[in-house]
Amino acid sequence: MDKQEIIKRLNEVFRDVFDDDSIVISERTTADDIEDWDSIEHINLISAVEREFKIRFTMGEVSGMKDVGEMIDIISQRA
Amino acid sequence: MDALNYPFDSGFILKKRKSIKRELLSDGTKRITKRIAVLGGSTTSDIVSILELFLLNEGISPEFYECEYAQYWQDVMFENPKLLEFSPDIVYIHTSSRNITEKLSVEMSAQDIENKLENQYKHFEVMWDKIKSLFGAVIIQNNFELPYYRLLGNKDASDPHGLTNFICRLNLRLYDYANANDNFFINDINYLSTSWGLDKWCEPKWWYMFKYCLCLDAVPELCLNISNIIKSLLGKNKKAFALDLDNTLWGGVVGDDGVDGISIGQETAEAEAFYEFQEYIKAHRDIGVLLTIASKNDEENALAGLNHPDGALRPEDFISIKANWEPKDLNIQNTADEIGLLPESFVFVDDNPAERAIVSAQLGVRAPDIKEVDSYIKTLDRSGFFEVTSLSNDDLKRNEMYEANAKRNRQRAMFESYEDYLLSLEMKAVIRDFETVDLKRITQLTNKSNQFNLTTKRFTPSQMDEVFNSKEYIRLCGRLTDKFGDNGIVSVVIGKINSDSLDIILWLMSCRVLKRDMEYAMLDSLVKKARSRGIKTLKGYYYPTAKNKMVKKLYEDFGFTKVYEDDEENTVWSLDISGYDDKNKVISVKE
Numbered sequence: 001m002d003k004q005e006i007i008k009r010l011n012e013v014f015r016d017v018f019d020d021d022s023i024v025i026s027e028r029t030t031a032d033d034i035e036d037w038d039s040i041e042h043i044n045l046i047s048a049v050e051r052e053f054k055i056r057f058t059m060g061e062v063s064g065m066k067d068v069g070e071m072i073d074i075i076s077q078r079a
Numbered sequence: 080m081d082a083l084n085y086p087f088d089s090g091f092i093l094k095k096r097k098s099i100k101r102e103l104l105s106d107g108t109k110r111i112t113k114r115i116a117v118l119g120g121s122t123t124s125d126i127v128s129i130l131e132l133f134l135l136n137e138g139i140s141p142e143f144y145e146c147e148y149a150q151y152w153q154d155v156m157f158e159n160p161k162l163l164e165f166s167p168d169i170v171y172i173h174t175s176s177r178n179i180t181e182k183l184s185v186e187m188s189a190q191d192i193e194n195k196l197e198n199q200y201k202h203f204e205v206m207w208d209k210i211k212s213l214f215g216a217v218i219i220q221n222n223f224e225l226p227y228y229r230l231l232g233n234k235d236a237s238d239p240h241g242l243t244n245f246i247c248r249l250n251l252r253l254y255d256y257a258n259a260n261d262n263f264f265i266n267d268i269n270y271l272s273t274s275w276g277l278d279k280w281c282e283p284k285w286w287y288m289f290k291y292c293l294c295l296d297a298v299p300e301l302c303l304n305i306s307n308i309i310k311s312l313l314g315k316n317k318k319a320f321a322l323d324l325d326n327t328l329w330g331g332v333v334g335d336d337g338v339d340g341i342s343i344g345q346e347t348a349e350a351e352a353f354y355e356f357q358e359y360i361k362a363h364r365d366i367g368v369l370l371t372i373a374s375k376n377d378e379e380n381a382l383a384g385l386n387h388p389d390g391a392l393r394p395e396d397f398i399s400i401k402a403n404w405e406p407k408d409l410n411i412q413n414t415a416d417e418i419g420l421l422p423e424s425f426v427f428v429d430d431n432p433a434e435r436a437i438v439s440a441q442l443g444v445r446a447p448d449i450k451e452v453d454s455y456i457k458t459l460d461r462s463g464f465f466e467v468t469s470l471s472n473d474d475l476k477r478n479e480m481y482e483a484n485a486k487r488n489r490q491r492a493m494f495e496s497y498e499d500y501l502l503s504l505e506m507k508a509v510i511r512d513f514e515t516v517d518l519k520r521i522t523q524l525t526n527k528s529n530q531f532n533l534t535t536k537r538f539t540p541s542q543m544d545e546v547f548n549s550k551e552y553i554r555l556c557g558r559l560t561d562k563f564g565d566n567g568i569v570s571v572v573i574g575k576i577n578s579d580s581l582d583i584i585l586w587l588m589s590c591r592v593l594k595r596d597m598e599y600a601m602l603d604s605l606v607k608k609a610r611s612r613g614i615k616t617l618k619g620y621y622y623p624t625a626k627n628k629m630v631k632k633l634y635e636d637f638g639f640t641k642v643y644e645d646d647e648e649n650t651v652w653s654l655d656i657s658g659y660d661d662k663n664k665v666i667s668v669k670e
């Protein structure tokens with residue numbers, strides 16, 4: 001799956017989870033850029049991304065992801 | 080809301096919870112508010128936000144208190160002031176096998192393990208007792224799911240040293256407490272986790288990363304389960320099934336395939352599936368659920384199908400069978416009216432998605448997507464429409480009463496004349512003077528009957544005693560029984576003797592026996608009794624109120640003559656009883 005396709009689908013997941021249609025993510029987006037992205041929403045986000053792409057993050061990946069770019073990299077290797 | 084109706088898409092609910100909540104809050108439903116404390120032994124934030132959706136969907140608006148991470152026990156035992164201030168109506172204790180603190184080892188004696196079990200149980204019991212004394216709140220307590228590994232393998236289940244064995248026994252202690260204490264309910268996560276798949280439910284990753292005792296995907300199912308208990312306690316259970324026939328209660332179309340062609344019984348796999356579903360439906364009668372049919376069929380064919388010798392259900396299991404070609408929403412509305420329920424109390428079961436869509440849109444009736452016959456039971460069962468939180472005799476009696484009402488109303492439609500209908504009811508009345516045992520009921524009737532009540536004269540118990548002990552009165556109370564049941568004492572007449580005339584100071588009847596000619600039977604008895612006391616004239620009084628218009632013309636109808644009327648339409652009536660003929664022709668009366 002190419003990056004553009006992943007970003008497009010990932011963006012939808014972000015909009016659903018944070019209930020905000022104005023969100024536009026990029027590879028450099030981090031939790032600091034989205035107001036509601038706290039530790040609780042992080043869990044919901046990770047699980048929604050796993051469902052969307054039918055993949056599983058490892059425990060190390062979940063705690064290690066620094067920005068959306070790293071998330072996209074993991075997805076592109078698995079999905 | 081469809082998204083929350085079982086079977087639902089858990090991922091969708093979790094992902095879209097914010098917009099689902101917005102939609103629920105803006106749908107204009109009036110909701111009751113309840114304060115719910117969620118006390119967890121693990122992370123509860125998702126549980127709170129998803130439980131809120133299911134409760135809103137049932138017309139309940141929750142206010143939540145959530146304890147700090149895993150502080151369920153401390154919050155109660157050390158009386159957290161915030162919890163005290165919150166003062167919950169309901170306390171949900173979300174604990175799991177992760178909260179079992181007693182450790183077992185194979186070196187322990189049987190007695191050591193008993194002590195461990197007792198300690199572990201007491202840890203919880205003291206907390207429940209404390210909640211009861213602090214708040215008197217309803218307690219919903221998770222039982223314990225099976226452990227996700229078994230040190231002793233299969234022996235873990237049978238040997239007291241096994242954690243599996245320990246958990247099963249601990250659960251039994253919880254159930255003993257539940258059976259001995261009102262307002263204490265088990266949220267059966269042992270069942271839920273098994274049904275979900277224990278490996279998936281307990282995926283350890285969720286515990287290590289986020290301190291979740293169950294995987295996030297299972298949270299909606301957990302919350303539906305909790306919400307079912309709460310809505311049942313608040314009287315929001317459904318009360319009746321409206322069932323389709325063809326391809327719902329049996330395979331095939333009875334009108335086309337003939338009664339021999341439908342699939343029900345033990346002959347084929349499909350027939351067995353429909354048979355088990357019929358048994359499942361039939362068993363609901365025992366828990367007080369009313370069964371009705373809404374089928375597009377000729378009635379003759381519908382009855383033939385229900386009389387199929389290999390079926391589990393019989394026509395008499397249903398309190399209403401509507402098999403015709405009218406729209407189903409109309410039939411369900413009519414059935415609801417007959418029984419005296421609101422349509423929203425029904426669950427509509429039909430294999431046809433188009434019928435489900437119409438009925439749920441027209442009546443707001445829940446119409447689950449039951450899919451194929453092998454999933455009918457699971458879908459209905461897991462939906463929890465009829466969640467049992469108490470099993471009282473009253474509930475079962477109420478069922479009988481609804482059935483009797485519906486049967487009477489249905490029979491009425493089957494007769495040529497109203498008199499034929501009344502005769503078919505095989506009514507028997509006992510009309511006689513008061514007896515001591517009747518006084519309470521009679522006094523109660525004088526104080527609550529408003530509609531069929533000529534003078535609306537109220538009596539205190541001591542006033543009633545006075546009437547009861549005096550020779551100046553003629554007293555009659557009437558009890559009516561019919562083939563569907565006993566209606567109890569339904570009519571009371573009191574006349575005061577005034578030389579050779581009788582002043583009827585009270586005439587009332589319960590509205591549940593309106594239009595049954597019971598008033599004629601009462602009059603017949605009154606005349607007979609008056610004659611025996613040398614009375615020649617009956618005098619009736621009608622005092623209008625806001626509620627008793629229905630009897631304004633009662634004495635006129637009886638053949639009395641109006642002798643007086645004042646400005647406020649108070650009227651006095653008179654009847655010479657020398658030539659009186661009995662009016663009742665449909666009730667057999669014993670005096």
